[in-house]
Amino acid sequence: MRRRSSLPVTFLVPTLAILLVLSMVPTLYAIVIALQNRELSTTGYSWVWFSNFADLFLDRRFLNAVWVSVKWEIVTVVATMVVAIGLGVLMFEVAGPRLRNFYCLLFIIPVLLPRVSAAFVWKFAYHPLYGIATYPYRLITGGLIFDPLSKPGTALFAVASVDVWQWGLFFAVIVLKLLETLPPQPIEAARLDHARRWQIHAYVTLPMLKAPLISLMFVKMIESLRSFDLIYVMTRGGPGVATETLDMYAFSQGFIESGKVSYASAMAVLMMIATVITFTMLWKRVQA
Amino acid sequence: MKPHPIRPGRLVAKAVLTLAGFLAVFPLLWTALNALKNNVDIITRVPKVFFTPTLANISYILGRDSVLAGLYNSAVACGAAVLIGIVLGLPAAYAVARYPNRFAGDIQFFVLSLRFLPPVAVAIPLMVIWLQFGLYDTLPALIVTYSLLTISVIMWLAIPAFQGVPKEIEEAAFVDGYGAYAVFWRIALPVAARSLIGAIAFSFVLVWNEFLIALMLSSSNAKTLPIVASELSQQGMNVPWGILNASVVLLSLPPLLFLGVLSGFLNSVFRQKKS
Numbered sequence: 001m002r003r004r005s006s007l008p009v010t011f012l013v014p015t016l017a018i019l020l021v022l023s024m025v026p027t028l029y030a031i032v033i034a035l036q037n038r039e040l041s042t043t044g045y046s047w048v049w050f051s052n053f054a055d056l057f058l059d060r061r062f063l064n065a066v067w068v069s070v071k072w073e074i075v076t077v078v079a080t081m082v083v084a085i086g087l088g089v090l091m092f093e094v095a096g097p098r099l100r101n102f103y104c105l106l107f108i109i110p111v112l113l114p115r116v117s118a119a120f121v122w123k124f125a126y127h128p129l130y131g132i133a134t135y136p137y138r139l140i141t142g143g144l145i146f147d148p149l150s151k152p153g154t155a156l157f158a159v160a161s162v163d164v165w166q167w168g169l170f171f172a173v174i175v176l177k178l179l180e181t182l183p184p185q186p187i188e189a190a191r192l193d194h195a196r197r198w199q200i201h202a203y204v205t206l207p208m209l210k211a212p213l214i215s216l217m218f219v220k221m222i223e224s225l226r227s228f229d230l231i232y233v234m235t236r237g238g239p240g241v242a243t244e245t246l247d248m249y250a251f252s253q254g255f256i257e258s259g260k261v262s263y264a265s266a267m268a269v270l271m272m273i274a275t276v277i278t279f280t281m282l283w284k285r286v287q288a
Numbered sequence: 289m290k291p292h293p294i295r296p297g298r299l300v301a302k303a304v305l306t307l308a309g310f311l312a313v314f315p316l317l318w319t320a321l322n323a324l325k326n327n328v329d330i331i332t333r334v335p336k337v338f339f340t341p342t343l344a345n346i347s348y349i350l351g352r353d354s355v356l357a358g359l360y361n362s363a364v365a366c367g368a369a370v371l372i373g374i375v376l377g378l379p380a381a382y383a384v385a386r387y388p389n390r391f392a393g394d395i396q397f398f399v400l401s402l403r404f405l406p407p408v409a410v411a412i413p414l415m416v417i418w419l420q421f422g423l424y425d426t427l428p429a430l431i432v433t434y435s436l437l438t439i440s441v442i443m444w445l446a447i448p449a450f451q452g453v454p455k456e457i458e459e460a461a462f463v464d465g466y467g468a469y470a471v472f473w474r475i476a477l478p479v480a481a482r483s484l485i486g487a488i489a490f491s492f493v494l495v496w497n498e499f500l501i502a503l504m505l506s507s508s509n510a511k512t513l514p515i516v517a518s519e520l521s522q523q524g525m526n527v528p529w530g531i532l533n534a535s536v537v538l539l540s541l542p543p544l545l546f547l548g549v550l551s552g553f554l555n556s557v558f559r560q561k562k563s
Contacts, residue, residue, distance in 0.1 A: 005468035008387040015380035015439060016395065022436040023402055029413035038416070087308055094301045103305065106312045108551050112543040113316070114497035116514040120521065120536045121315045124322070124529070132318050132335050143333070169312050177558040197297075222403055229499040233518055247408045247500070254412055255504070261412060268409035279404045283397065 034266040040259030052266035065249040083168030088175025111170035115229035152242040323534040330529040345534035358516035373438025381446035411504040438491045445487035486553025489546040
């Protein structure tokens with residue numbers, strides 16, 4: 001057996017202390033700033049306590065940003081899971097081992113790209129005049145203009161498609177690997193009972209993978225919070241405020257438009273409280 | 289396996305997969321192609337597949353001081369942060385994996401919960417803090433901030449990697465008279481090396497791709513490559529498309545170098561689960 005050793009203490013304590021400092025200092029300081037009225041242009045400030053928060057709930061642009069964020073979260077998470085499960089099952093069904101490896105390699109590429117790169121690639125592709133993704137539309141309609149990024153109705157979906165391009169394909173690889181870990185007997189048994197292919201997956205394999213699939217969805221929910229890069233590069237929150245998520249609005253309040261750091265920080269604190277509570281509860285349920 | 293008769297369902301499935309595979313890489317390949325085009329060949333209503341290639345965009349990009357400075361900043365900030373992540377994250381992960389205590393679950397949850405923090409919520413106060421220290425827009429500030437990311441991610445991924453090392457090997461080393469530290473250095477690290485390299489590569493890709501924090505913590509001196517690349521596009525509608533495409537390719541290359549390592553890492557994670 002292992003003897004008593006100082007190793008756990010020397011290995012763990014410094015790292016945890018540094019992590020605690022690095023995470024708690026900004027977190028607590030965010031709250032402090034949110035209770036003041038700091039602005040980038042001036043150095044003086046005073047304590048205004050909760051008035052930033054009170055202002056937020058009367059700010060219609062903030063309420064819009066909450067709604068856009070919720071839409072973004074739902075659209076990207078649902079679409080990612082649908083694409084992932086669909087393509088994962090298809091690979092499992094019709095691709096041999098070598099083809100599977102090939103697809104897996106291809107499907108990992110988009111998620112490795114910096115979000116900024118992915119956003120650029122698709123911003124060009126969606127260009128109404130010269131884009132490769134809008135070319136089929138121009139071809140079919142004989143030169144009509146389709147500009148998905150500048151229409152309020154489609155902009156959010158156009159940006160979300162890039163997110164799904166990155167994560168949906170990547171998760172398809174994971175769904176395939178999960179399917180490969182399943183024991184073959186239940187699938188064989190269902191096949192002997194003349195179950196159809198889709199029935200086997202709908203009633204046997206996917207229910208068996210319920211727990212890992214829920215964890216996967218959890219990961220995607222966390223990653224979907226990081227939408228800023230895509231939106232910043234592709235639409236800057238526009239047209240109007242159609243794609244202005246919370247982090248985009250906080251950034252523009254704090255930096256671009258008015259330099260109201262405290263106001264932006266109040267927003268960030270609300271986001272932080274909401275996400276930490278939601279995800280802690282979800283995580284405990286996933287683990288249980 | 290018995291041979292499958294050809295059915296329309298299978299054909300459709302194969303077609304969908306082929307299309308998905310095409311969609312996965314084609315936009316990037318198209319960007320790479322555009323990086324080799326003159327502007328007149330890019331601004332066409334009908335996309336051009338055949339054109340006279342030019343290296344002007346690439347040489348322009350590589351000759352620009354701002355791009356080279358971004359490349360340098362990215363390399364230093366990411367390299368240093370990953371190094372700190374390795375030095376602090378790997379030992380801590382080993383301690384959690386091999387010396388179970390009643391806090392192990394809480395520690396793992398704490399490390400994961402760092403990922404819940406919205407980046408804006410971290411970036412705004414840090415900007416104010418670094419301004420007060422006079423470190424705003426410097427590489428040290430960026431490195432310290434990124435270390436939070438690399439330490440937590442490396443730790444999170446290295447815990448299962450160390451747990452995957454067969455206990456018997458370590459026990460045998462203890463019997464041979466190795467101390468706890470020697471077992472970590474000479475047994476656990478080398479045996480888990482393959483998975484650990486995957487974890488480290490992943491953390492590098494994560495910070496290399498990071499945008500929001502770098503955007504908020506730098507104004508001129510410490511700008512990383514993603515920031516420089518994004519600024520190139522803010523030149524109105526009269527954009528030099530070829531140059532932009534070339535900068536996207538340059539920015540995307542380093543993470544893609546790790547494609548092999550990371551897909552191998554993914555495989556090893558799931559092979560572990562199976563056994």
